[in-house]
Amino acid sequence: MPLPPHKLTIRGGCNCGAIKYEISIPEIAQRPLHPSSSATDILCLPFIATDHCNDCRSALGTILPMWICSPISMIKASVVLRSKASLPSEASKRKNEIDEPRTPYLPAHNIFTPGSISEDSFLMFFESSENRRRSFCGRCGTNISYAALPMPEGWPDMLDIVLGTVDREDLSGEALKPERQLWWDCGIEWIKDMSVQGVGEVPRHPDYKVDVVDEGK
Template sequence: MSQPDKTREPPYDGGCLCGAVRYSFSVPTIGARICHCRTCQKAMGAPFLAQASFPKTSLNVTGETARFRSSARLWRHFCGICGTRLFIEPVDAPNRIGIPIATLDDPEVIRPERHIWVSEKLDWVRIDDGLPQHPKASPVPYRDI
């Protein structure tokens, strides 16, 4: 019986809205966070970004993505056809890649572990999930790769 309040075991499959780009991971996530920073808000066109990170070498992808450097430390990859934001690639951690959890075929399989950048959270967003909250970046490192 699955535990809906826990991250489930891999594999994790997902892709863009039009189906031109598909991805999969066969390893567990090394961390899942909800980011409330203004850059993520604007990049996603949403009040926050729920994202999971993985070892970059574990990413299997089919299809082409375009990318945009949204800050000095992040490349954001997206489908060039439908525009779905797919990968978050940190320049300062070249062995890690993130995905928006909502792009998974089943977004319930990975549960966020904490909120970060809550100092930039929109006033009308209410956080009542009991997860740890950090005003800026998380002081908790990602799990080892």
């Protein structure tokens, strides 16, 4: 399902709140086309995709990664300043309760570049292969992004954002359902089946009750 044609903003971040982002998507007439687009197969940027490649599966520790593949120019990010942050053990308490000292929302290019303002943040980088840069939060471990550097000719600079980091309120509509499956031929058969058909008729497990677990029952 393509992203809706109107202007929209998608917000998200890591689990502890040290890294937050906003993706400002213009109305459809102003979105660049994916370089593979043709008259019969139009795909605008950004787009949402599942990803069956081996590298992303293992790097993210996720059976079926999903991405918002976005021009980096549409993304702004804000990071907590590491030099002024509280102790890591307090991260979960801080998530929604305490305003930590952080940067304003700045162009993502200024944040998602090693040696930039990210030096004083929890944003960490990992080159999973040559010119393939991933980022994650060094405080809570959330995977955030992927970038190929430089992009092939004809592409804008891109920053793919892990779809699971989008705030729940922005995920809960139908707007962010994937419209493409990437690297299909690299995929594992049962995962490909699941991506098309779901997991099938398996029993729904009852939710755990925290008080019962705490009592060891």
